[in-house]
Structures are given as structure tokens and as C-alpha cells.
Amino acid sequence: xxxxxxxxxxxxxxxxxxAVDAVxxxxxxxxxxxxxxxxxxxxxxxxxxxxxxxxxTEGSLKIFGDEVGTLxxxxxxxxxxxxxxxxxxxxxxxxxxxxxxxxxxxxxxxARAKAAQAIDLVRLAGMETRKPSQMSGxxxxxxxxxxxxxxxxxxxxxxxxxxxxxxxxxQEMQGELKRLQQELGVSFVFVTHDQEEALTMSxxxxxxxxxxxxxxxxxxxxxxxxxxxxxxxxxxxxxxxxGTVEDSSTVCLANGARVQASSDRPVGxxxxxxxxxxxxxxxxxxxxxxxxSVEGVVDRVTYLGNAxxxxxxxxxxxxxxxxxxxxxxxxxxxxxxxxxWWDPGAVWVVGDE
Amino acid sequence: MTATGTRTGRRMxxxxxxxxxxxxxxxxxLLVVFSFSGDRLVGQWGGFTLDWYREFxxxxxxxxxxxxxxxxxxxxxxxxxxxxVVLGTLAALSLERFRFRGQRVFDALLYLPIIIPDVTMGIMxxxxxxxxxxxxxxxxxxxxxxxxxxxxISHIAFNISFVSVVVRARLAGMDDRLEEAAMDxxxxxxxxxxxVTFPQILPGILGGALLALTLSLDDVVVTQFSAGPxxxxxxxxxxxxxxxxxxxxxxxxxxxxxxxxLVLIAMMLLADGLRAEADETA
Ligand SMILES: Nc1ncnc2c1ncn2[C@@H]1O[C@H](COP(=O)(O)OP(=O)(O)O)[C@@H](O)[C@H]1O
Ligand SMILES: [Mg+2]
Numbered sequence: 001x002x003x004x005x006x007x008x009x010x011x012x013x014x015x016x017x018x019a020v021d022a023v024x025x026x027x028x029x030x031x032x033x034x035x036x037x038x039x040x041x042x043x044x045x046x047x048x049x050x051x052x053x054x055x056x057t058e059g060s061l062k063i064f065g066d067e068v069g070t071l072x073x074x075x076x077x078x079x080x081x082x083x084x085x086x087x088x089x090x091x092x093x094x095x096x097x098x099x100x101x102x103x104x105x106x107x108x109x110x111a112r113a114k115a116a117q118a119i120d121l122v123r124l125a126g127m128e129t130r131k132p133s134q135m136s137g138x139x140x141x142x143x144x145x146x147x148x149x150x151x152x153x154x155x156x157x158x159x160x161x162x163x164x165x166x167x168x169x170x171q172e173m174q175g176e177l178k179r180l181q182q183e184l185g186v187s188f189v190f191v192t193h194d195q196e197e198a199l200t201m202s203x204x205x206x207x208x209x210x211x212x213x214x215x216x217x218x219x220x221x222x223x224x225x226x227x228x229x230x231x232x233x234x235x236x237x238x239x240x241x242x243g244t245v246e247d248s249s250t251v252c253l254a255n256g257a258r259v260q261a262s263s264d265r266p267v268g269x270x271x272x273x274x275x276x277x278x279x280x281x282x283x284x285x286x287x288x289x290x291x292x293s294v295e296g297v298v299d300r301v302t303y304l305g306n307a308x309x310x311x312x313x314x315x316x317x318x319x320x321x322x323x324x325x326x327x328x329x330x331x332x333x334x335x336x337x338x339x340x341w342w343d344p345g346a347v348w349v350v351g352d353e
Numbered sequence: 354m355t356a357t358g359t360r361t362g363r364r365m366x367x368x369x370x371x372x373x374x375x376x377x378x379x380x381x382x383l384l385v386v387f388s389f390s391g392d393r394l395v396g397q398w399g400g401f402t403l404d405w406y407r408e409f410x411x412x413x414x415x416x417x418x419x420x421x422x423x424x425x426x427x428x429x430x431x432x433x434x435x436x437x438v439v440l441g442t443l444a445a446l447s448l449e450r451f452r453f454r455g456q457r458v459f460d461a462l463l464y465l466p467i468i469i470p471d472v473t474m475g476i477m478x479x480x481x482x483x484x485x486x487x488x489x490x491x492x493x494x495x496x497x498x499x500x501x502x503x504x505x506i507s508h509i510a511f512n513i514s515f516v517s518v519v520v521r522a523r524l525a526g527m528d529d530r531l532e533e534a535a536m537d538x539x540x541x542x543x544x545x546x547x548x549v550t551f552p553q554i555l556p557g558i559l560g561g562a563l564l565a566l567t568l569s570l571d572d573v574v575v576t577q578f579s580a581g582p583x584x585x586x587x588x589x590x591x592x593x594x595x596x597x598x599x600x601x602x603x604x605x606x607x608x609x610x611x612x613x614x615l616v617l618i619a620m621m622l623l624a625d626g627l628r629a630e631a632d633e634t635a
Binding site for chain 1: 530534535537538539540544548552553
């Protein structure tokens with residue numbers, strides 16, 4: 001099967017700035033694919049190159065097997081939902097949505113009929129004659145979506161489409177986007193800096209930083225087995241316990257404690273043991289035996305309702321532990337000496353690369 | 354005591370506003386009143402009459418079809434506005450949308466006619482036309498004299514700057530993403546221009562056109578240097594009348610010009626309203 005989008009060695013420079021740095025990426029057809037990374041890491045630039053709004057400095061870019069490197073945007077079978085929506089202010093909703101079809105030479109009647117269907121699809125029926133200025137942010141968002149989808153693109157590109165919406169609307173639209181993607185079966189390439197959004201919505205995620213792709217994988221793979229320190233830290237919360245590899249199943253932590261953690265890195269490599277707060281447990285010092293653990297003193301307790309987060313001071317760092325708020329769970333006051341323990345399989349070793 | 358304070362303040366503001374408007378409009382009011390005065394002396398009331406308007410209409414130099422000053426003014430204004438709107442808009446588009454060598458120089462040069470004094474501009478035109486006339490005569494073998502064409506050319510020269518400045522402001526305020534969205538939606542470059550860019554900058558173009566029209570109809574200085582014996586515009590004619598000695602007919606002519614200006618201002622406000630409407634979403 002040919003990939004929907006295939007980037008090979010794609011680099012984009014703006015003067016001295018390397019916005020995208022030798023990126024290789026394959027996006028399969030029919031996937032909900034997220035590009036996730038902090039602001040300024042090159043997500044938008046990558047998306048714009050797929051759309052044809054920017055051209056790569058180097059590398060090859062294929063859409064369904066066809067090289068499109070320098071093809072203008074109007075010759076590519078993809079459509080974009082812009083971050084700022086970019087609706088045409090002088091046209092009403094119907095004309096905005098019909099625009100792409102009209103430009104492709106579809107006659108006015110047919111274009112409007114299909115546009116009306118698309119407006120229906122995004123649940124805006126009845127708003128056809130409104131101007132974009134007369135709509136809320138969430139509604140404008142839907143118009144932008146309909147305006148792109150009506151053209152039946154082979155790939156839909158979305159640049160932080162939910163960034164400007166408030167939390168409630170955002171969650172609603174997350175569900176809506178997922179529903180549309182599954183209904184239509186086309187690939188969505190979804191740019192976001194929100195790791196939770198990426199995890200909940202995507203089939204696959206590419207994690208980017210400083211113009212490079214650090215890891216591509218399913219949400220589980222990326223959360224459970226982050227490729228490096230950056231990914232482990234960026235996706236969800238984690239405690240990174242610094243240390244060095246002692247042998248294939250032991251890491252020697254910074255304080256000299258040895259913990260069981262498997263890795264295939266060479267002996268002596270500086271690594272970190274990633275311990276997620278929800279995988280760590282807290283207990284009075286004497287209660288722990290036979291399990292990997294470190295000792296410290298409770299510094300503060302944050303009450304979250306459904307859980308408590310203990311911040312525990314070790315002699316060389318702080319560690320967060322999340323305990324579900326179950327009846328009968330032992331409570332630990334600030335100042336109490338405690339042990340933090342975990343199951344041997346609960347940690348994951350990450351390096352710089 | 355604050356209430357009294359604000360009341361006094363408000364009253365002061367009212368007085369101030371009245372004074373400012375009085376300062377602006379008293380001369381205009383006097384002009385209008387005395388244009389209906391029957392006395393030959395400009396500042397003397399001599400009973401109501403429409404004689405000055407009749408004299409104005411009967412004045413061949415002013416109203417003769419084709420070569421009267423009014424017609425010359427209208428022709429100059431119309432042609433120079435159309436040409437400078439097209440050229441000025443193109444200049445604005447190229448300066449705002451493309452990057453090319455020497456762009457900053459062009460940028461600065463475009464503002465020059467706005468900055469330099471009218472007199473300098475006029476003298477430049479004078480020298481330019483006399484050189485051009487000599488050149489055409491000696492090397493190209495045809496003759497032309499200063500007249501309608503040279504006035505039009507000089508008006509285009511200053512109007513292009515004003516139009517392009519107004520249109521550029523509008524272009525700069527426009528969201529670039531709109532054009533990108535159009536191209537993403539299968540529009541060619543030309544379709545992007547006609548369907549998105551042009552409607553977006555239209556209020557700017559209209560504003561620029563009205564500005565050009567007004568400037569052209571008002572200009573005295575530059576026109577005086579580029580006009581020849583063959584053609585005179587209305588403001589230049591009025592100016593020359595004053596030198597001969599003021600008669601109340603000048604009042605009548607001025608009132609007519611005033612009314613024309615008011616119409617233009619009303620149109621500008623209308624264009625402004627359009628702009629505001631287009632901006633609602635921006
Ligand atoms: N047109 C441009 N000119 C110069 N630098 C740019 C341009 N577009 C993006 N960049 C730079 O490229 C980098 C990546 O930007 P971008 O792709 O917008 O990041 P993201 O979408 O992940 O926030 C940033 O450092 C940004 O400053
Ligand atoms: Mg971005």
C-alpha cells in the first residue's frame with residue numbers, strides 16, 4: 001500500500017534558521033496522525049510543506065506516491081484547516097464552503113448543494129447565509145472544517161485547530177473530529193502542542209523537537225516506551241532518576257542506590273530511569289521489602305480530589321508520587337520519612353538520544 | 354462637589370467645541386452668504402441676488418464645453434485618478450507582496466511626492482516638461498506644448514503615491530492566510546487575486562481613488578507649473594481671478610467647489626463605512 005504522505009530527508013531553512021531538519025516520515029492512508037511538539041519545533045512548517053504553502057529546501061515529499069516537492073498548493077489533493085481559520089470575511093458561510101469546488105470548475109448549483117451537505121456534516125445547517133464575523137469561534141472552526149472537507153481531500157491537514165477554543169468546546173470538537181475522520185476514512189494530519197489531545201485522538205503520533213522527529217508510534221508506545229529523555233518528559237508527567245548503566249538489568253542511581261531496570265545500552269552510559277507518578281507508590285520506610293525503592297521525606301501533599309500527589313524530597317532530587325484516593329489508603333504527613341517503591345516492570349530507561 | 358466640577362468641565366468642553374467649529378465654519382458661512390449678495394464689494398451685503406451664479410455660468414472661460422476650466426478640471430481629475438489608481442494599486446501590490454532587489458529604495462521613492470513641497474514638485478515638472486518638449490522636437494521630430502496632457506501627467510505623478518500608500522495600508526492589514534487558504538482551495542494566483550485579494554482591498558482602492566480625485570480637483574501649485582496657455586483648471590483660474598481683483602463671482606465659484614468637495618467627502622465616508630464592514634472579522 002502506498003503511503004498517504006511520505007517525507008524523505010525533508011529540510012526547511014529560513015535564512016539561518018533550520019525550521020525542519022532532515023525529517024523522514026511516513027503517514028499511512030486512513031490514519032489519524034498527530035504531530036506533537038513544543039511551540040517553534042517546526043510542526044506548522046512541516047504541514048505547510050505538505051500543503052504546498054512552503055517548499056522544502058531539501059528532500060523528497062510524496063503524496064500517494066507522487067512527488068509534489070514544488071507543486072503549488074492548488075495542484076495538490078490535500079486541504080488545510082488553518083490555525084486562525086482564515087475564512088473569507090466578505091463571503092457568507094455557504095460561499096466560503098463552496099469556494100474550493102467553484103475554483104475546481106464545479107457549477108454554482110452543484111457546488112452549493114454539496115456545500116450545504118458539508119455544512120450539515122459539521123452541524124451548522126441553517127447558518128448558510130451568515131458572515132464569519134457573525135459566528136462564534138467554535139462555529140468558525142466548523143466552517144473551516146467544512147470548507148476543507150467538501151473537496152474530499154485525500155489528506156486533511158489541521159494546524160492546531162482547537163487551540164483557540166475553551167476547554168469544554170475543545171473536548172466536544174475532539175470527539176467530533178475523531179468521528180468525522182472515522183466516517184470519512186481519510187488521513188487527518190493533526191498538529192498540536194497538547195500531548196493529552198494527541199494521546200486521546202490519534203492512531204499514531206510523531207513527537208518533534210527543534211525541527212527533528214524524535215519518535216513515531218502509537219499513543220501506547222510513546223507513553224510506555226519513550227525513545228529518549230525529551231519524549232518521556234514531554235508526554236505526561238514523569239520523574240527522571242539520573243544514573244548510569246551498570247549491566248543489562250541494573251542502573252546505578254546518582255546516590256549510589258542500585259535499581260532493577262533493563263536496557264540494552266553500553267555499561268557506563270548516563271541514563272535516566274523514568275518513573276511515572278502513577279506507577280510509584282509511597283509507604284512508611286519499614287513497610288517495603290524486596291522491591292526496588294528509594295528513601296526520602298515527604299515535602300508537600302497536593303490534594304486533587306480523586307488522588308493525592310506527594311512531593312518527596314530525596315537527598316539529590318524531588319520525586320512526585322500519585323496515590324489514588326481510595327478509602328483506607330495510608331496518609332503521609334509532610335516531614336514523614338517514607339519509601340517510594342515500584343514494580344520492577346514499571347520503569348523505563350531513557351537516554352539523551 | 355465633583356458633580357459641579359464635571360458640569361463646569363462639560364460646559365467648558367461645549368464652549369471649546371463651539372469655538373473650534375465656529376473657527377472652521379464661520380468663513381465658509383460668510384462665503385456662502387456673500388455669494389448671494391448684490392453688492393460689487395466682496396464683504397458688503399447688498400440684498401439677495403443670483404447674479405454671481407449667472408455670471409459664473411455665462412463665463413466662457415469657466416464653463417465652455419470641452420475647454421472651459423471646469424471641464425479641464427473634471428477631465429484631469431478623472432483621467433489622472435483612473436491611471437493613478439491602476440498604477441498605484443499595482444505598485445502597492447508589488448511592494449507589499451513580493452521581495453525583490455532594491456525594494457527599500459523603491460519604497461522610499463514612492464513616498465517622495467508626498468513629502469516634497471508642492472512648489473518643488475511644480476518646478477521639477479516645469480523643467481521636466483520643457484526638456485521633454487525640446488527633446489521631442491529635436492530628436493523625435495514632433496511638437497507638443499504644455500496643456501491638458503502635461504497637467505494630467507503631473508497629477509498622475511503625485512496621485513500614484515497617495516493611492517499606493519492608502520492601498521498598501523489596507524494590504525498590510527489583510528491576513529496573508531486568506532490568500533494561502535484560497536490557493537489551498539484550488540484557486541490559481543489570478544483567481545486568488547480576483548476572488549479574495551481584490552474584494553479585501555477594494556475599500557482601500559476606493560478610498561485612494563477619492564483621495565486622488567480630491568487632490569487633483571484642489572491642486573493649484575503643481576498645475577500652475579505644468580499648465581500652458583491652452584488649458585487651465587478651475588482652482589488655477591480662480592487664483593488668477595483673484596490677482597485681477599476680487600469680484601463676488603469668486604464667491605459663487607467657491608461655493609460650487611465647496612459643494613463638490615462635500616459630495617466627495619460624503620462618498621469617502623461611505624467608502625469608510627464599507628471598509629468598516631469588511632473589517633468586522635479581521
Ligand atoms: N516564514 C518564516 N521565516 C523565518 N522563520 C520562520 C518562518 N516560519 C517559521 N520560522 C521559524 O521556524 C521554526 C519553526 O516554526 P513553526 O513551524 O511555525 O513551529 P511550530 O508550528 O511547531 O510552532 C521557528 O523557529 C520559527 O521561528
Ligand atoms: Mg505552529
